Amino acid sequence: MTMQTMLANPLASIVLMHADDLLMLGHVQSDWTGLAPILEEDIAASSMAQDDLSHALVLYQYLAEEFDLDPDAIAFDRDPADYRCCNLTTVPDEFDWAVSMCKRWLLSTYTKLGLDRLALVDEGDLGDRCARLRDESAIHVAHLGAWMIRLGTGSTESNERMQAALNLLAEEAGMMFEPPDLGFESDEGFCCGRGEMFDEWATLVGATLSEAGLQASFTLPDQAARGGRRGEHAGHFSEQHAEMTEVRRAEPATAW
Amino acid sequence: MSKIREIPLSFDADLPPATPDGRHWVVYTAKRDGAPFKWAGYVDAPDQELALQFAREHYGLDEACVGIICHEHAAATDGPYGLEPLQPGNAEGEDGQDWTVFTLLKRGGNHQTAGTVKAPDADTAIDRATTRFADGKIRSIRVVPNSQVFQTTESELLIWRTHDMTYKLAKGYSKDVRAKWSQFRDEQTYEQYRKEDIARHF
Numbered sequence: 375m376t377m378q379t380m381l382a383n384p385l386a387s388i389v390l391m392h393a394d395d396l397l398m399l400g401h402v403q404s405d406w407t408g409l410a411p412i413l414e415e416d417i418a419a420s421s422m423a424q425d426d427l428s429h430a431l432v433l434y435q436y437l438a439e440e441f442d443l444d445p446d447a448i449a450f451d452r453d454p455a456d457y458r459c460c461n462l463t464t465v466p467d468e469f470d471w472a473v474s475m476c477k478r479w480l481l482s483t484y485t486k487l488g489l490d491r492l493a494l495v496d497e498g499d500l501g502d503r504c505a506r507l508r509d510e511s512a513i514h515v516a517h518l519g520a521w522m523i524r525l526g527t528g529s530t531e532s533n534e535r536m537q538a539a540l541n542l543l544a545e546e547a548g549m550m551f552e553p554p555d556l557g558f559e560s561d562e563g564f565c566c567g568r569g570e571m572f573d574e575w576a577t578l579v580g581a582t583l584s585e586a587g588l589q590a591s592f593t594l595p596d597q598a599a600r601g602g603r604r605g606e607h608a609g610h611f612s613e614q615h616a617e618m619t620e621v622r623r624a625e626p627a628t629a630w
Numbered sequence: 631m632s633k634i635r636e637i638p639l640s641f642d643a644d645l646p647p648a649t650p651d652g653r654h655w656v657v658y659t660a661k662r663d664g665a666p667f668k669w670a671g672y673v674d675a676p677d678q679e680l681a682l683q684f685a686r687e688h689y690g691l692d693e694a695c696v697g698i699i700c701h702e703h704a705a706a707t708d709g710p711y712g713l714e715p716l717q718p719g720n721a722e723g724e725d726g727q728d729w730t731v732f733t734l735l736k737r738g739g740n741h742q743t744a745g746t747v748k749a750p751d752a753d754t755a756i757d758r759a760t761t762r763f764a765d766g767k768i769r770s771i772r773v774v775p776n777s778q779v780f781q782t783t784e785s786e787l788l789i790w791r792t793h794d795m796t797y798k799l800a801k802g803y804s805k806d807v808r809a810k811w812s813q814f815r816d817e818q819t820y821e822q823y824r825k826e827d828i829a830r831h832f
Contacts, residue, residue: 412652414680418687501697517683524676 400426442462
């Protein structure tokens with residue numbers, strides 16, 4: 375089978391969009407190693423970035439086995455337009471901890487719900503893999519949610535900075551729910567319902583925001599709105615993708 | 631190193647005043663269900679929830695770990711520590727609050743949970759714990775009010791991650807690096823042999 379076979383498979387495209395989100399998020403979050411505001415969180419955030427990369431690998435390995443491909447090739451060798459990550463993952467945080475924190479929290483909450491649904495899929499060992507990843511994802515959501523509340527309620531400055539970060543990211547967040555092109559003409563077809571998943575996500579993040587004294591308005595974009603899930607990536611994706619694949623392109627067979 | 635790191639960090643004004651240090655917490659981990667919680671290290675955190683979150687990332691991933699407890703450093707009271715092992719006392723009683731008892735099994739070792747006693751205050755708790763747990767072998771006793779010992783909940787029990795983290799362990803690192811050095815050395819040896827062989831024959 376070929377990469378194109380995988381890309382044309384509806385279930386694979388759902389798996390791929392989560393894997394790509396995690397790969398990109400883990401990659402960019404690794405930049406914070408050594409730079410996070412306090413030592414304890416520096417270690418924790420780095421550890422969770424490793425988790426994200428590892429979770430992406432677990433999903434790529436599933437796809438590799440299903441479609442007889444190399445997981446590294448899936449991760450690094452696709453055309454940029456074949457990546458299914460949403461644009462939120464690569465929005466630059468410009469080393470603003472508030473932006474990094476909000477972005478990871480919004481995405482982790484979404485990923486957890488996506489894995490909840492994939493864990494129910496009876497297709498090879500995909501369900502088992504996602505059930506395992508879901509538990510780890512829940513730890514991320516709890517950790518990041520705890521920080522959202524503390525930074526939202528910590529001081530006037532921390533509240534303002536978190537609110538500014540949310541204002542920056544809120545519009546892009548809805549596009550996490552953009553369906554990939556294939557086989558998802560209706561909301562219900564989008565892995566147990568796009569609208570239902572959005573409502574569940576909005577309820578969860580709304581509860582934490584309320585406790586944190588923060589406000590954000592999220593809307594489910596129209597089906598026609600196109601973004602990263604359908605390969606129409608922002609410029610910041612191209613920059614991150616180019617950097618992430620630099621070694622792979624220079625030395626395709628390199629290994630450590 | 632990422633190119634993003636090449637961006638110089640700049641500040642428009644003086645840095646804001648430093649925030650106070652977090653509270654200091656002592657962390658203990660259990661390697662398997664039913665095993666005692668053994669001292670693992672410390673974390674700084676503003677409250678117990680984040681202390682456990684940090685402890686999970688710092689100490690829960692370094693070795694087998696099925697549970698974590700922590701308490702604020704200031705909540706602990708340590709009993710006498712001597713050159714000789716503690717001998718059992720005769721203080722007894724069932725009044726007061728519950729205290730978690732940690733024992734030090736050998737000099738230079740680490741504390742681990744031993745059980746609980748009831749006592750109205752820390753000194754009495756140490757006396758009663760000495761009666762109950764000192765067996766002529768342990769070196770010291772620490773007590774912490776049960777209400778100030780915090781533990782990962784059932785929903786948070788998952789600590790080991792899906793991915794292979796042996797590279798974080800000294801033994802894993804040693805094994806991996808040794809293998810790479812062996813390979814490198816073998817290649818060097820072969821290259822040297824090849825050069826000498828060519829020189830000998832041609």
